[in-house]
Amino acid sequence: MSARSLDGPKASERLATGVLWAVSALVCCVLLWILGDLVVRGAGVLSPEFLTEAPRDAGRAGGVGSLIVSTLWIVALAVLIALPLGFFTAVLLADHRASRLARCVRGCLDVLNAVPSIVFGLFGSGFFCVTLGLGYSILAGGLTLACMILPILIRTIEEALRAVPSDLALAAAALGVSRWTRLWRVVAPAALPAIAVGVVLGVGRALSETAALIFTSGYVTRYPDGWLDSGRALSVHIYDLAMNIPGADQRAYGSALVLIALLLIINTCVRLAARRFSARMAP
Amino acid sequence: MISARNVGVRFGGQPVVRGISLDLVCCRTTAIVGPSGTGKSSFLNALNRMTDLLPGATVEGEVIVGGRDVLAGAEAPPGLRQRIGMIFQRPNPFPMSIERNVHLALREHGERDKARLRAITEDCLRRVGLWDEVADRLGAPALQLSGGQQQRLCIARALALEPEALLFDEPTSALDPLSAEVIETLIRSLGQTLAIAVVTHDLAQARRLADDLAVFWYANGCGELAAAGPIEEVLAQPHAPAVTHYLSGIPRLEVS
Numbered sequence: 001m002s003a004r005s006l007d008g009p010k011a012s013e014r015l016a017t018g019v020l021w022a023v024s025a026l027v028c029c030v031l032l033w034i035l036g037d038l039v040v041r042g043a044g045v046l047s048p049e050f051l052t053e054a055p056r057d058a059g060r061a062g063g064v065g066s067l068i069v070s071t072l073w074i075v076a077l078a079v080l081i082a083l084p085l086g087f088f089t090a091v092l093l094a095d096h097r098a099s100r101l102a103r104c105v106r107g108c109l110d111v112l113n114a115v116p117s118i119v120f121g122l123f124g125s126g127f128f129c130v131t132l133g134l135g136y137s138i139l140a141g142g143l144t145l146a147c148m149i150l151p152i153l154i155r156t157i158e159e160a161l162r163a164v165p166s167d168l169a170l171a172a173a174a175l176g177v178s179r180w181t182r183l184w185r186v187v188a189p190a191a192l193p194a195i196a197v198g199v200v201l202g203v204g205r206a207l208s209e210t211a212a213l214i215f216t217s218g219y220v221t222r223y224p225d226g227w228l229d230s231g232r233a234l235s236v237h238i239y240d241l242a243m244n245i246p247g248a249d250q251r252a253y254g255s256a257l258v259l260i261a262l263l264l265i266i267n268t269c270v271r272l273a274a275r276r277f278s279a280r281m282a283p
Numbered sequence: 284m285i286s287a288r289n290v291g292v293r294f295g296g297q298p299v300v301r302g303i304s305l306d307l308v309c310c311r312t313t314a315i316v317g318p319s320g321t322g323k324s325s326f327l328n329a330l331n332r333m334t335d336l337l338p339g340a341t342v343e344g345e346v347i348v349g350g351r352d353v354l355a356g357a358e359a360p361p362g363l364r365q366r367i368g369m370i371f372q373r374p375n376p377f378p379m380s381i382e383r384n385v386h387l388a389l390r391e392h393g394e395r396d397k398a399r400l401r402a403i404t405e406d407c408l409r410r411v412g413l414w415d416e417v418a419d420r421l422g423a424p425a426l427q428l429s430g431g432q433q434q435r436l437c438i439a440r441a442l443a444l445e446p447e448a449l450l451f452d453e454p455t456s457a458l459d460p461l462s463a464e465v466i467e468t469l470i471r472s473l474g475q476t477l478a479i480a481v482v483t484h485d486l487a488q489a490r491r492l493a494d495d496l497a498v499f500w501y502a503n504g505c506g507e508l509a510a511a512g513p514i515e516e517v518l519a520q521p522h523a524p525a526v527t528h529y530l531s532g533i534p535r536l537e538v539s
Contacts, residue, residue, distance in 0.1 A: 170336060173333065173364065175365070175388035175440060177361070177387065190377075
């Protein structure tokens, strides 16, 4: 053991450690503050009825049950549409990582990722709602969100696939295993936990989206009849309550609390599923 | 039998090895030795067209398997690699159960019958001496096995395809000495029935394993074959001083 470690760390090192701790604590505090604020102001409205009923009186009464249903529909559609597209694009990018096509696609994705969501909303309402004639519908909202989360899905899945050791694909090839089976049975399962992280990020972005949905899935507050019906997402509801409806502040906070809970539940489920799956694969 | 005729490999147009003519015949083990960068692994990869997967690699010459030139496309890579298996330096079991490691390629090559799959699995795990160690946990993740066990599993899943030849690319250099010894013993026993090539930097290992020796040497800017033949003959031949010095690392034949 060196003399220095016997003396204990120097003052400058202690200071550095202190600063690091303080900054980390500050970040946690911000999160806790926001959550605490939501709970203090919104927990009062939570009740079984709040979670099951549709809003009444423009949201000053009733609940958010119909909005939870609409939100889940929209997000599920977005992920179901974006995941296969994103997966196969990512496979292409990971396979031809240095080609001109891949560089070009990657550049486009980075730009797309930085496009403000209101632009996606305008595009969605113009293309899906009007040109394709879907009108204000959950499907149009889902498609718009799918476009929006594609870049983040593709980039995370590409990273996930590239992180799988090339040994595995080579070993499979050396056994005469076809490219398709290599991808499907060897590389993709090995990348699954990291792919799940990408899905979680995508879901998070989709759940929190307001601007892209106002013009596409609409703001009708009743329970939707199906995916071609209009339905209001929770985040749109929060925006509406906070900005347009006097006297609904507490319900806005309550709705936000429900949204956060939904996010946590979905994230936990995806991660648990991925972990269970990979636990069967590796110790 | 695999016959390499004037085989060369280039990466991005730059030759790393060229002009290799070498026969791998049944029931003989060929050790391929030589300094790093003389294209031993590249040559090995050319034999079952694994070079197709290496970015920028091109192969010239002929590789005759069963009387036909496989480099000219006489046989599709999946079938070729089933006949000529390959074992890598680092054990690379798939992140799935022990059993599925063996089944994956078998299913791919059309074996679907559950009872047959089980029988083949037991047979090839027995051949690599792994059966008694894992019989009660075939469903356990293969990555739980030790390095040496993982390497034996990799050999087992290649054996399951009933290959005619196995190519080993430094099969023990990532293993501890005890595991390496087990793998060596295994290669010797497989050498009774298969054509085997072993790339190795361990000259004592070459002595222990090889019937034939191929020496790759750096000449004219890339790897070439300096000598090849039965190991005793190659060692008895005169060589360039550097080669002679290198080969002096191979222990004399032990007289018992």
